[in-house]
Amino acid sequence: MSDQPSPSAYRLLLQLEQQFDYLLETIEAAVSLYEQQQPPTWVFHQTTPTTHWLREALFDMWHEQDQDGRETRNYIAIVAANEELLTAIDAINQAKANFSELLQDIKKSFPGALSDAKSRLPKRHPHVDEVLRRNGLARLHLKQSWRQLPIAQAPVSRVRFAWYSSGRSIKRLTVQEAERKLIQLDTDAPHIRIQLRKLASIPSGEILAQVQTQAPLMRANLFFTEPLADGHTRRALNAAMPIFVPANGQRLPHINLPALQPPTTRTRARRRDEKLEHEVFLPSLRVYRYR
Incomplete structure (x- = not known):
């Protein structure tokens, strides 16, 4: 039998449930508005997007069975939104940010309560039982629940998408x-x-690099119709979620x-100033030496 959360942890969990309910409400309000307005929309490799595609994208916050927790499903799209819809999308982003902040507070103050929160929150979804039966989905996917929806700062004249497949974190x-x-x-x-012996053979003060190759992702370059206040004429961003641009004549x-x-x-040339050795030094850790 698991320990009951402390009163302080219980209050935070209650706030989290309320914030999650509010997040679902903001999503429902925005997708209902979208379905009512049916604004100009482009969805990656869909000639005619379904009416409910945005609902499916924004309510997708659940792990699939055997899904790597680090992976997220992408919904690449452009929506030409009017002020009312942009305001509704911004409300979702605010709710997501507040939800994420509460989760971090729980993780920091009451780490043992986080698993309890994750088991309780799916029950707040109005259709979760149906979703679980139909798709075999398992539990709330935190990364997918709090990721923001990009909103362009100004009208956009063109969008250039390109795969970015050589990213890595060091x-x-x-x-x-x-x-x-x-x-x-x-x-x-x-x-x-063998690797421990190799490690013992180098100076103890040497700094090494642990490299994590990142999954390919779609990047979008937004070109604005006019320079922004800071003088920038374009913005680059990851396109994992639908991008909402101000409706420019409903086009x-x-x-x-x-x-x-x-x-x-690899489609990009290696940087000439790349500082890591080409051969991995400790394969089990993906650790390289600097040149």
């Missing part, structure tokens, strides 16, 4: 940190012992048609 590690990570693995395994901006799948090979 975390600096000390030799001691790398050693601890290797020891947490199976030190009886020959390949781990969509010019949009290129990117490939259905990301390229299988």
